[in-house]
Amino acid sequence: MSPRPPAQIGMPAGDIETPALVVDLDLFDANLATLRDAVRGSGLRLRPHGKAHKCPDIARHQMAAGAIGLCCQKVSEAEVFVAAGIPDILVTNEIVDPRKLARLVALAERARIGVCVDGMAHVEGLKAAVAGKGVTVDVLVEIDVGQGRCGMPPGPEMTRLAAVIADTPGLVFAGLQAYHGGAQHLRQPEERRAAIADAAAAVRRATALLDQAGLACRTVTGAGTGSFGLEMASGAYTELQCGSYALMDADYARNRFEGPVFAHALLVHATVISTAVAGQAVLDAGYKALAVDSGRPVPFEIDTDIIGMSDEHTLLRQPKDRALVPGDRVRLIPGHVDPTVNLHDWFVGVRSGVVEALWPIAARGPGL
Numbered sequence: 366m367s368p369r370p371p372a373q374i375g376m377p378a379g380d381i382e383t384p385a386l387v388v389d390l391d392l393f394d395a396n397l398a399t400l401r402d403a404v405r406g407s408g409l410r411l412r413p414h415g416k417a418h419k420c421p422d423i424a425r426h427q428m429a430a431g432a433i434g435l436c437c438q439k440v441s442e443a444e445v446f447v448a449a450g451i452p453d454i455l456v457t458n459e460i461v462d463p464r465k466l467a468r469l470v471a472l473a474e475r476a477r478i479g480v481c482v483d484g485m486a487h488v489e490g491l492k493a494a495v496a497g498k499g500v501t502v503d504v505l506v507e508i509d510v511g512q513g514r515c516g517m518p519p520g521p522e523m524t525r526l527a528a529v530i531a532d533t534p535g536l537v538f539a540g541l542q543a544y545h546g547g548a549q550h551l552r553q554p555e556e557r558r559a560a561i562a563d564a565a566a567a568v569r570r571a572t573a574l575l576d577q578a579g580l581a582c583r584t585v586t587g588a589g590t591g592s593f594g595l596e597m598a599s600g601a602y603t604e605l606q607c608g609s610y611a612l613m614d615a616d617y618a619r620n621r622f623e624g625p626v627f628a629h630a631l632l633v634h635a636t637v638i639s640t641a642v643a644g645q646a647v648l649d650a651g652y653k654a655l656a657v658d659s660g661r662p663v664p665f666e667i668d669t670d671i672i673g674m675s676d677e678h679t680l681l682r683q684p685k686d687r688a689l690v691p692g693d694r695v696r697l698i699p700g701h702v703d704p705t706v707n708l709h710d711w712f713v714g715v716r717s718g719v720v721e722a723l724w725p726i727a728a729r730g731p732g733l
């Protein structure tokens with residue numbers, strides 16, 4: 366990672382070196398408060414997903430705003446968050462490499478650690494990793510509630526797996542991982558409602574089977590920014606894993622929301638480096654600063670369109686009302702928060718136009 370941040374504390378936001386990932390701290394604080402208030406009184410626990418930011422400073426703010434712990438997708442993320450003092454981490458993923466399992470179990474000496482499984486091989490791997498270590502690891506069986514990624518169907522095999530976990534020294538059967546990612550970005554509330562109704566029905570089938578076998582589900586965890594109100598209202602879940610809500614992105618802005626709306630707290634600041642071609646302004650940020658898997662970024666508070674992108678450049682149509690010149694700043698709403706953040710080393714936090722925070726994205730990278 367680059368040891369040199371693109372700004373210094375106290376600097377005007379207009380002096381930040383570009384390309385830079387800039388957080389509006391007032392909007393970020395408001396997003397955290399919005400989710401905290403939406404969940405307050407529901408009895409559900411909030412466990413934000415750290416994959417969206419990979420940043421211990423953001424994790425600490427989330428803990429201060431009512432989170433009981435963080436989710437991670439990778440052991441390397443969990444290591445960074447535990448080192449930063451986050452006391453409770455759930456890896457919402459299946460881990461198979463014995464070296465990774467050993468690192469995960471080592472974290473259980475310093476924090477409460479949970480992990481997901483969807484087959485016997487994962488349980489056997491965990492059993493071997495935890496043997497003789499004197500720690501316990503929470504194990505959640507991941508069920509497929511419509512995502513079609515990891516997760517087994519609710520059924521007898523799921524119940525057998527839970528029973529083996531419950532009988533294995535060092536492992537605790539903690540409940541179910543039941544995340545429906547495909548539901549998050551369905552644009553209409555009715556579509557999301559239908560998808561999460563199906564997910565909640567699958568959860569209920571699973572918990573009924575486990576109950577019959579005398580296996581209590583302490584935790585049923587899932588949900589994201591697009592659907593958390595539905596999981597919350599379903600009564601089937603005990604824990605929410607929203608990630609994007611803290612920073613937001615252009616793709617989520619295309620959802621129609623009925624409940625609380627989160628603000629664009631994250632922008633990429635870029636600089637115009639060329640206007641040599643008539644009608645066009647070229648920015649110093651391209652695919653290496655902005656992920657495009659969920660569509661191109663959206664120019665923020667400027668009347669223009671993106672007409673092209675390449676590795677290090679974004680081409681803008683010159684706005685009608687003013688001509689951009691080299692040195693001008695342009696701000697962009699990232700298309701997709703998680704992979705955009707992963708391209709950068711630092712968040713620059715700005716309040717009232719002044720740089721107030723420099724937060725390392727300490728867990729960035731593909732994740733070991």
Ligand code: PLP
Pocket residue numbers: 414417436457544546549587588589590591606607608609610
């Ligand atoms: N939980 C899991 C397992 C995820 O993979 C994700 C994101 O993809 C989330 C939670 C958070 O979702 P969102 O960023 O939509 O809030």
Ligand code: MN
Pocket residue numbers: 609701702703
């Ligand atoms: Mn995402």
